[in-house]
Amino acid sequence: MQLDGKTALVFGAGGGLGGAIARSLASEGVRVAAADIDDVAAAKTADGIVSAGGQAISIGWDIADLSVIDARLAAIAKAFGPVDILVNNTGGPPPTPASGQTAETWSKYFDMMVRSVISVTDAVLPGMKKRGWGRVITSTSSGVVAPIPNLGISNSLRLALVGWSKTLAREIGRDGITANIVLPGRIATGRITFLDEQKAKRENRPVEEVTAESTASIPVGRYGRPQEYGDTVAFLASQRASYITGSVIRIDGGLIQSI
Numbered sequence: 085m086q087l088d089g090k091t092a093l094v095f096g097a098g099g100g101l102g103g104a105i106a107r108s109l110a111s112e113g114v115r116v117a118a119a120d121i122d123d124v125a126a127a128k129t130a131d132g133i134v135s136a137g138g139q140a141i142s143i144g145w146d147i148a149d150l151s152v153i154d155a156r157l158a159a160i161a162k163a164f165g166p167v168d169i170l171v172n173n174t175g176g177p178p179p180t181p182a183s184g185q186t187a188e189t190w191s192k193y194f195d196m197m198v199r200s201v202i203s204v205t206d207a208v209l210p211g212m213k214k215r216g217w218g219r220v221i222t223s224t225s226s227g228v229v230a231p232i233p234n235l236g237i238s239n240s241l242r243l244a245l246v247g248w249s250k251t252l253a254r255e256i257g258r259d260g261i262t263a264n265i266v267l268p269g270r271i272a273t274g275r276i277t278f279l280d281e282q283k284a285k286r287e288n289r290p291v292e293e294v295t296a297e298s299t300a301s302i303p304v305g306r307y308g309r310p311q312e313y314g315d316t317v318a319f320l321a322s323q324r325a326s327y328i329t330g331s332v333i334r335i336d337g338g339l340i341q342s343i
Contacts, residue, residue, distance in 0.1 A: 085322030088113035092169035092321070093160060093208070095147055098125025100273025100310050101223060102173045106130075108314030109171075109321060110138035115164040119145040119156070121175075139164070147174060147200040153207050166211045169321045172201040172222040172245075176275065179282050182236030190237070197241045202248060209256065218261035219321045222249050226267050229332070229340050234286075246332060253330030262329035264320050269336025270298060271308040303338035 092109045096102030098120030106116045110133040118133070120126035123144030130142035141163050145156055160167060177193045205220055212218025226232065227239040228246050246265055253263040270276055280298065284291040299306060316335050319325055334340055 085112050085318065085324055087169075087318075087322055089115070090168040090321075091115045091117070091160065091164040091166065092171060093117045093119060093157075093167045093204075094171040094173065095119050095145070095204075096173035096175060096223075097129045097142075098122045099173075099175070100275065101268060101271060101313055102171070103129045104310035104314030105171055105173065105223075105317045106140065106314075107133060107136075107138075108311065108318040109169065110136070110140055112318055112322070113138075114169065114318075114321070116140040117143055117160045117164065117167070119143040119147075121146045147204065148196040150200065150203050153204055157207055166215075167208045168212065168215070168217060169219045170205060170208050170221070171317060171321075172205065172220070174201065176225070176235075177237040177241075179234045179279065180236050181234060182240065185237060193237050193241055198244050198248075201245060205252070209261070212261050213256070213259045216260040218256075218259070220249070220252065220256075220261065220263040221317055221320055222263075222265050223317075224265055224267045226269055226334070226336060226340055228265075228267060229334070230342055234283075250330050257329055260326075262320070262326065264329060265332040266313070266317055266320065267332060267334055267336070268313055269308060269334065269339040270302060271310055271313050271335070273310060276307065301339065302336075306337070308335060308337055 092114045094106045097106045097118035106118050110116045118126045118130040126142040130140040133140035174197045224242040228243045231239040249263050280294050284294045313335050
């Protein structure tokens with residue numbers, strides 16, 4: 085995919101989706117900086133990539149801490165060169181209704197999920213513009229297309245990133261940089277297991293019943309595999325996807341019913 089020698093910064097790389105993205109990029113010759121607030125999990129992803137013959141380093145990084153951005157980017161540049169591919173992938177808030185949340189709660193997750201993403205992106209864009217090439221790929225949630233019950237904070241804040249990414253794409257397109265949103269349907273990760281368990285608990289039902297019901301609603305009849313998500317991101321990062329920007333790409337097995 086003409087990605088050999090590119091450098092990627094992947095947030096949430098210690099988790100299911102972020103780890104899959106990191107591995108898919110590495111398999112295409114990308115040098116990966118695997119970042120996660122859990123430095124042990126990030127190291128596990130990076131070590132796996134290196135063991136498979138790829139290039140990767142791990143970075144313990146709380147993306148909500150804006151004070152460390154310059155230092156972390158400098159460390160990546162020293163190891164692999166400046167960031168060419170930025171994958172914004174943050175953790176999600178706990179399940180909550182949209183109403184009744186404190187101002188402090190909204191501020192906390194805005195800083196973690198929105199302000200942080202914008203700040204890191206702003207930090208890498210000047211270098212991308214100078215080199216005339218870059219990719220900004222932001223992973224959100226199917227809740228930005230069809231709001232998910234009891235995920236009020238997630239639905240609201242992740243949707244802000246969709247508007248931001250679309251606006252950004254129009255600003256940087258002539259600089260050789262694309263900006264796209266990817267959103268998962270029900271991909272078999274720990275986050276989905278947690279949400280299934282929470283729903284089962286709320287409804288006083290066996291988790292197996294909740295999972296079976298959810299699977300039945302997916303046209304392809306199964307949860308997605310993390311690698312399928314990662315491979316889609318790798319394609320969007322590639323030269324072959326240079327005419328795709330300002331888009332929202334669903335990796336959902338046909339689950340989302342809206343057009």
